[in-house]
Amino acid sequence: MAVEGLAEGAMSPVLAFALVGGLGVGSQWLAWRLRMPAIVLMLLAGILIGPVLGVFNPARDVGPLLQPMIAIAVAIILFEGGMTLNFHSLNDAAVGVKRLVFLGAPLGWMTSTLALHYVAGLSWESAAVFGGIMIVTGPTVIAPLLRTSRLAKRPAALLQWEAIVNDPIGALAAVLAFEVVLVLNTATAVNVAIADLVIGIAVATALGGAAGLGLSRAFRRAWVPEFMKVPVLFGLLLGVFGLSDEVLHESGLLAVTIMGIVIANANLPSYTEMRRFKEHATVLLVSGVFILLAAGLNVERLALLDWSAVAFVLLVILVARPASVFISLLGSGIPFREQLLVALTGPRGVVLVAVAGLFGDRLLNLGFEDAALIGPLAFALVSFSVVLHGFTLAPFARWLGLAGAETPGVIVLGGSNWTTAFAEALKKADVPVLMIDPNFGHLRAARTAGIATFTGDILSEAAEQRLEFVSYATLLAATDNDAYNTLVTTDLAPEFGREHVYQIKREAAASKRHQLPSTLGGRQFGPDETHAKLEQMINDGWGFRITRLTEEFTFDDWRAKRPDAHLIARIASNGTIKLISKDEEVNGAPGVRILALRQQDEPRESQPPAA
Template identity: 25%
Template sequence: MQSITLVNWILFAGSALLVAGILSSLVAQRFGAPLLLVFLGIGMLIGEDGPGGVAFSDFSMTYLIGSFALAIILFDGGLRTRLSQFEGVLAPSAVLASAGVVFTALIVSVLAMPLLNLSFPEALLIGAMIAPTDAAAVFFLLRSGGLHLHRRVGATLEVESGTNDPVAVLLTIVLVEYLADAGGETGIFIIGTLIWHGVIGGLLGLAGGYLLVWLLNRVSLPAGLHPLLAVACAVSIFALAQVAHSSGFLAVYIAGLVVGNRRVRAFASITDFHDAATWLVQILMFVVLGLLVTPSNLLTVIAPGVIVALFLMIVARPIAVFLSLQPFRFSVNERLFVSWVGLRGAVSIFLAAIPTLAGLPNGDLYFNIAFIVVVISLIVQGWTLTPLARRLGLALPQTRPDVSRVEIDLPGQQEHEMVGYYIEEGAAVVLSPGASPRWARPVFVVRDDRILEPAMAGGLKPGDYAYFLAPPERVRELDRIFTVSADTGEHANFPLRSGVQLGVLSDLYGLDVEEELRDRTVAEHFDTEVDDEPAPGDKLSLGPAMLVVRTVKDGRVNEAELELATGSADEPPVEPDRFDRLLRKARTGLHKLEAKLFNRR
């Protein structure tokens, strides 16, 4: 009976932890903080130094759970990365994810050798374990708390964080194999191993991704099983690559990229399922990692751990970023922000468990240093990302709040699915009747308990329920025209043509525009800075003013307006006297602008 009671208590504790994890997502979005640290603390409380008193030192089980969790997280990262995001950021992201990781590891090793009394390969191993940014932490924090970044910066960070884990894992495993063999392997062997891991892992990822796309589109499954098939195949691709002594982490990320950029059946349900799956496996991984650490052992290395963490955040990561991005014309503010978004997470702690699993000396030292670095990084950097982005002028206003959407998968084909929306007062689709994109086909409208064909319904009205056929991969784009702006400040709006250069606006209205942006037109500015296609209501800051999309034609901004505001829900207020001054200047400048454009024709 005692064993049955114990099982029941375990079930209760596990389910309670699951409920707490689901509810914690609401708190995390409210405060923009990485609350997964709470679950790290829960694991420590359950552990041998906490009230739970559970002695857990199974590194093999930790590696198994960590591999499973990271396979799902990296697959999800690839699933959500559009290849269109790579345009203009592929080169800088690739350099950050490869050379940036190596630079960071080398710089950290310079400090770790004398500080921890380690040889160069051992110090480099510590650098390799804490060099990668954590994809899960970066994805979550960049998408929570209302933080929206300029497209180039945001896309660079997301692509880098999703692709640098495989590089760090490769470097860590190769160094562990080198140290386990007492330095018997040659440099040529190490380079060959890296190439093998990368090439074979990449090929297996491509093959596995296309096979999964074929399965999803060709095999008839009961409703709800498509997400489970995707998860099972992702873990299988990861495991197969690892069995082939290649990079399973790179393979599963590439597989996610393939699936995320192809038309597949039930794509919306797959991504929604992965929202929950990635959150839950992170909770599981953090609890296990917290259970594995022994707080009393941390006391002996707390001082050097803090020094390494601060050195990583203030010296190593910034130097690596500035060196890596130097050829790509990133501004100083952009490089400073990319330097600070070097969040470390469960990946680093997971990698730190590998030396112990391989039987290397100093295994506890690696694990404890990595643990301290991760905790400090998540606390210090995690809570300061949003304020720093706004201070550096890289944050965009929140113009796309969450919208209620109903999704209906259509069996037998994968090119479209049916989505339904409730039409609220102030939605972009009501304010701009021509805002609906051509690729979204209206099906019917529910109004006053009646089902109407689109032609009979006419324009959409508040209180309607509208249903559309849309490509699954573009459903999130459609969300934007059904959102309601949260701005509450006083505004003065002036219409603009999309071909106006930003430099002309700067000269006429006294706006602060960077020199490299002066020749860019309004339409080109939105093409460059906004993810996917621009939509009515999208905004970009231009000094104290805002550029706002009015209409879109063929995927490009057709008409825009210049908005001057005394204050809004997302932006700090402009001083009243400056607002009046800008308003007068805008009214007179509008005529000059039209005259200048007329003379150019």
């Protein structure tokens, strides 16, 4: 009878997975359309189908597979995070990252434990275990926030490295605290507990390092065919996580993070493809785990929270987190405004909720009744921090001057007469523009005009480290080398979004012998002309001009007056720009500015670029 009552109203696991997947992807797409933090919508979706409507109950509909699924998902998320931690990306953030890990983590553990004991009312045992878990700042939350807030390089690196490296450290801190509690409250010997902990950490470190080095060697020596690389990667990842977790619970997170970092720094030729596939998998897993955890909320335990929980959450976000960050970064040379941004940005994610629930149940089994509060407090902290930082990080970063320009700019690749004229027109329209060319002389006219320039290859490591790409949303490859334009737009399309990457018409595009697949290259730039033709047009007196549309002077009026003009771009009233491809329809609403290439009354003298 009890089994029948439990099954009543349950949905099949297949339908449950479909529901979670659909809601997760749908929430992320809707958040993109509404320009809202995706995690907020995922939390709302999980709460709606779970505690509110009762349509989905993970414990009932998924059953005993729920916890293993969440554990594996978190492991994959942390591994993908580790794969983003290339030591070359640290640069001047290295000192800050070391301090946030070696000083910030213990300080965060201590301040969180004090807040839990004196404000939330937990016993020292429960507070010490939960305080260790609270070291984590959540890569599952930080990654989407960084994607949408477009932070400057150093604060973004500080937040990303801290979140990913401290995640397994926080889990192991909880293990350490729990082992101490176990020794003090059971017959477990101290030497046995210490041996278990040391062996577990050693095994996790050795497994992660060996797996990363072995996989890198196998891939570099072509022992694994190209089509098998991602499956082998996944299989090895799950094996490392499972073996390490079998030795010491939660040590698997450390193992997979180390494995990811080793692979990230192995300079593998196929690293980019593997990382992109992992990013796609992580997007699905993050949304799924958030919805599962939100839908599985225990309402009865949440009812145990009172005003002390609110005070605890505020104290952690406004006092404990800033104190640990400011103390750990004292004397680091990092500017105060960057320290302030990091100090007031500490969102927690799924790792905190998942691990907190696990240790809360373990402490309950040991007789600590206050441990029932750990799960609800964890969810309250995660929910509040996600909503707070989701809505405030981008404007706060802009206020501090640590985010990309509010008006996304344009990167123009290639220095010539016509690209300089185009960049000057964008500058006059208050659209941020950056010109890049390997030849210093080709950028002389742009520098004279006060346009931001970079001499070098846009695909180089120097460009990645020195340029703040977050300030630019559109890329135009306009060199006189069609092959190079195609290479750049193909390589950077995943970063900018394929709809924001353009290149000029190829010289031999009409020939079937030279036509490239649609998967290569960017969208065609406005005028149906090649580089040589555009250069000749500028020398013959053509120029870029901007016209503002009004209710009295519509787009149709402009087109009737300038039938021979080449439409280049549409600049919205908020300053955002969209390059117009050939034959593309234009939304000519009042207030929109039209950028066009048209014949001028007085020809311009020929000015070939300097060698």
